[in-house]
Amino acid sequence: MIFKRNFMIPILWCMLALSMPLSLSASPQIQTWQTANGAKVLFVPAPEIPMVDVRVVFDAGSARDGDKAGVTSFTNSLLSQGAGDWNAQQIAERLERVGANLELGSLRDMAWVSLRTLTEPAAMETALQTMAVVMARPVFAAEDVERERQSILASLLQDEQSPKSVAQKDLYHQVFGQHPYAEDPKGTRESVTRLQREDLISTHRRLYVAQNAIVAIVGAVERKQAEAIAEQITEGLPAGEHAPPLPDVPSLEQASEIKLAFPSTQAHLYIGQPGMKRGDEDYFPLYVGNHVLGGSGLVSLLSKEVREKRGLSYSVYSYFLPMRQTGIFMVGLQTKNAQANEALQVVNQTLRRFVEEGPTEDELKAAKQNITGGFPLRIASNSKIIEYLAVIGFYDLPLDYLATFSDKVEAVTSEQVRDAFQRRVHPDRMVTVLLGRLDQ
């Protein structure tokens, strides 16, 4: 907060986080158990700082919207706007009086409620009690629903003035077609306008249940305390049922190119297709291969070709976003309108060549060194560890996933990368979205 509005310019725009692996050299010992009503718990003790992070992840992202686009995100954002006997102001005051931070969020797969609190007993008790009520007993008062609706509509309007948002929303529509991943998690202005209070109540009743929840805990508490915390925050949730499996994501049949007119000085270029799932059998070759192609910042092939050699773009990257079902694989950049065609050609050539030839031995070695050498960095804070716990729990990854990650990366060969890219990435069947001034 002290340095809240410092205008700083990092030279890299970090898309890496999206494709960051779960990685470790000396991995933390993950303890796991179930709460009485069936929520899975993952816990790592971290005694050094007198604080604890608690994150509850629900299988309640927009993939569960059905024909009511935006309903899961709307539901999530209302949890802290009134719950139990408290209104929004009272909830915020309870938390902030003890220095606790509560955050809500919702994407395509997951919706979550996260708490960070001091472990000082009175503070922690107030914070946990508030979190439990927020998850289990939101009120969805009509007035709060209307206010939150306006806030979401405002956010959707902000998206409409961002070239990146407009282009990426379109890319998702083209890549995922009729699949629930196609729609933006917030929904559309039309769909959000139509949603009713009853839709939110039934969404909450259906999805915010123990069997559909993962609890992750990291902090200065003992195992027994962690068990008590997990019980306390979930005991108000009915056992319920896990959300049903999501449909498969179909592959693209043919290439398509979408042009969007937008009054921007830059053209935005996104190329995408369905990529891979969490736990995918090709996960490691695709992950390591993409690190070479466009996942390692300034030293990636795309960055070398587009930025370092030609000065065409500030930010150029590629990533796989592994999800419950097949998530997106995407290449993105922006460049001034007049250079859009040149940039598109360079990207296409680089992508095609990489799919045909795979990485050189030197490139593969450099990628492995970066990934494995950087393991200690990935788990260097409680906030990073809890992210990993939530992902491991949510996607049912094995508990030794972190411990074995380095070895699996080391084992990848250039032939495996080439083979996996040839089977999984299809430059002649991808969606290309170009947004900008069409007259330039």
Added chain:
Amino acid sequence: MNRITNILAMVLCLAVTSGSAAVLEHRLDNGMKVIVKQDRRAPIVVSQVWYKVGSSYEYGGLTGISHVLEHMMFKGTEKHPPGEFSRIIAANGGDENAFTGRDYTAYFQTLAKDRLPVAFELEADRMRNLLLLDEEFQKEVEVVKEERRMRTEDNPNSLTYEQFNTIAYEASPYRIPVIGWMSDLDALQVEDLRDWYRKWYAPNNATLVVVGDVDPQEVVKLAERYFGPLQPERVAQPKPRQEPLQRGMKQINVKAPARQPYLIMGYKTPVIGEADIEWEPYALELLAYVLDGGDSARLAQNLIRGSQVAADADADYSAFSRLPGMLLLDAVPTPGKSIEDLQVELKAQIIRLQEEPVGQEELERVRNQIIASKVYEKDSVFYQAMLIGQLETVGLDWRLADEYVEHLKQVTPEQIQQVARKYLVDDRLSVAVLDPLPLEGKTAHRQVPAGVRHDF
């Protein structure tokens, strides 16, 4: 409530003293300051080199040069050709980046703890031996222009903020955008960069901050070895460029393609180091928290909920900058509400701060949040290093990062009221309003069959 505050304060004292005890400060013979903070939670280390130069050191015609130079710092020395810096750090499993602000340019690497010499060797080399090849410059300045287009030209709220600074500040170099004006980037020459580099990139204008699982004495020895041999430079103090007294409210309207209007209001305020009255910057910090220190604070309570005029509303003030800045309010109206509605409500909040002292309970809540956030900040070695580097580079003492909370705790409700009356007045106010132009043609799109290429 008081009980909780006291307990929190104790927790904080423990955390802070245990942290401070392990900080080592040392100055090399060539004038470079080295600050090492031990934090053994994870086997990693962050190394940051901070230079006292940024956009507030720049002048007309050369705006953006500090930031372009930051980009060029990755473009080679005699020993390490262009791009090799990043390749070596990557091969050692490191994260690296750099950033430029108004008051500083900083470079950092985060690495496994045993790799610190790798970072020192490379940083020391580029502190004095940068090549600044014209060919590399010609490409990189184009990258920076793309960055400007992305961050500013095509972002209506950023564009509004950039224009806002040009009317708010007259002589103060805080009017200069960090990224620079496009025409200045167009006209920039590699010779300009060579001069700028020579002027500011020297050990006696730099602070090295290291935080992590290291032995501070060993780090100092390592710093002596790599940075010790570097020659110092005569570094001139930047000119004062003092902002003249503002003589009345200023306003600008910015027209740009957008869907929603946007409002920025800024009141000129003092900062630590420059303020005549020592407690005033701390009172202003607390005032900003009272308005926007969380979801229970006044802007959320009264503008986002309450009257519901704002979809988003923020208050910002930083006591830690080299030159005096502003207390900023910015807001986006709820669909159907106007900029005028927002202004009326924001003014009402200011009048309330001037007319009635902040209640004890409200103030306790703010203090507890600040105390807790000091504990939470220990979760990130990077952030701890940031605080130290930033304070040192704007001319303050790094210990202020820890003393800050004590200063805030001593601020009284009456002092907040006094700074509100003294500084949040129309004669110190600048206002910028974004007037949206249509985003015409946005949805016109067509599908093109495979294999057919259209000009774009």
